[in-house]
Amino acid sequence: MNDKNKHNDPLIDFEKNLFGKGKINWEKSEADVWNELQSKMDKKTAKVVSFRNNWIQWAAAAAVMLILGFGAVISSWQKTIECMPGEHLVAELPDGSSVDLNAGSKLVYYPLKWKWERKLKFEGEGFFNVEKGSTFTIVSNNGTTQVLGTSFNIYARAENYRVTCLTGKVQVTSPSDEKVVLLPQNHVELEEGKLVVTKMFEPEKAISWKQNYFYFTGRPLKEVIDEIERQYAVTIKLDPQLNNRNFGSNFSKQHSVEDVLDFVCKPMNLKFEKQANNVYNVTDES
Numbered sequence: 370m371n372d373k374n375k376h377n378d379p380l381i382d383f384e385k386n387l388f389g390k391g392k393i394n395w396e397k398s399e400a401d402v403w404n405e406l407q408s409k410m411d412k413k414t415a416k417v418v419s420f421r422n423n424w425i426q427w428a429a430a431a432a433v434m435l436i437l438g439f440g441a442v443i444s445s446w447q448k449t450i451e452c453m454p455g456e457h458l459v460a461e462l463p464d465g466s467s468v469d470l471n472a473g474s475k476l477v478y479y480p481l482k483w484k485w486e487r488k489l490k491f492e493g494e495g496f497f498n499v500e501k502g503s504t505f506t507i508v509s510n511n512g513t514t515q516v517l518g519t520s521f522n523i524y525a526r527a528e529n530y531r532v533t534c535l536t537g538k539v540q541v542t543s544p545s546d547e548k549v550v551l552l553p554q555n556h557v558e559l560e561e562g563k564l565v566v567t568k569m570f571e572p573e574k575a576i577s578w579k580q581n582y583f584y585f586t587g588r589p590l591k592e593v594i595d596e597i598e599r600q601y602a603v604t605i606k607l608d609p610q611l612n613n614r615n616f617g618s619n620f621s622k623q624h625s626v627e628d629v630l631d632f633v634c635k636p637m638n639l640k641f642e643k644q645a646n647n648v649y650n651v652t653d654e655s
Contacts, residue, residue: 451475452493455602457579462489466505469496471578472599473526494524496576499537511559513542521551522575529592530559533575581622590614593633594651601626603647611639611653 450460452470460468460476463483468476474493479486488506499505501518509525512532519537524530532541534551541557541564542548549557549564556570574584583600585593591612594605600622614637620629630641630649641651 446481447477447479449475449477453602454599457581460495462487464502465500467498469498469576469579471495472602491523492525494522494526494578496520496522496579511544512564515540515542522572524575526595531575532557533570533572535572535576577619582619583622584619585616587615587617590616590633590637597626597629597633601629601647603649605630605641606644606648606650608652611651 450458450468450470452458452472452474454472456472458470460470462468462478463480464487466487468491470476471494474491474495476489476491476493476495478489482488487503488508491507491509497507497516498520499516499518503517505516505518507514507523509523509530511525511528511530514521514523514532516537516539519539520535521537521539522531522533522535524532530543532539532551533556534553536553539551539555540548541551543559543562543564545562547564549566551557551566554568554570554572556567556572556575557564558567559565577584581600583596589612591607593616594607597603598605603626616633616637618633618636620632622629624632626649627641627643630651633639634641634651638654639651640654641649644650
């Protein structure tokens with residue numbers, strides 16, 4: 370058959386031209402494609418793991434912050450009980466212990482910490498009846514008293530610090546870290562930075578204020594006048610030259626403030642004058 374009589378199919382000619390000249394040169398082999406796909410899958414997995422790790426870290430950080438915040442609340446939340454001039458009151462503490470507060474006295478404690486640390490700050494005068502348990506600590510400017518379960522009286526005003534033990538055992542520590550242990554009927558007073566102990570003390574006199582009766586034995590007149598001010602919620606101006614004159618006697622709050630001032634002033638050759646409502650002036654008569 371002549372070549373000119375041959376039927377040439379255009380599609381067959383195209384296939385011959387395309388595939389008859391050898392193999393196709395692919396840019397990546399099959400193995401390369403699979404390796405690339407596997408790499409992409411690994412990266413996605415790594416991102417998920419990283420996200421989970423970050424979530425755990427954030428949760429741990431939040432938990433730490435929550436614990437620290439709760440601890441700060443426990444350490445900072447305090448309760449203050451203050452007995453104003455002219456008043457007496459009883460403060461009940463979380464463990465059942467109680468404190469009878471004299472006029473012009475204040476205590477501060479931390480309710481949320483009380484179960485682990487029975488500790489309070491105190492200024493003024495108070496009779497403490499402490500339930501048995503862990504160490505009970507009372508901190509004042511001029512001394513610290515520690516007990517386990519007992520009853521005692523503390524007088525902590527200005528530069529004065531006195532503790533009288535009625536029952537149990539009491540340890541008293543001075544600002545200079547001097548320590549003494551008190552038994553029933555023992556009394557200690559801070560004098561010129563030293564703790565001076567008196568045995569066979571009459572503890573009833575130390576707590577007579579609970580019945581509105583006040584004993585003074587050789588006490589400075591300023592201390593007596595300050596007590597009258599607190600009990601009657603008045604202001605008494607005392608000549609500073611009379612501050613350290615000794616007074617030894619007692620008085621009852623059942624009398625008026627003017628009767629008490631008269632009782633205090635006459636034996637000491639002093640006089641008092643009423644200057645205004647609830648304001649008095651005490652001077653030497655001479």
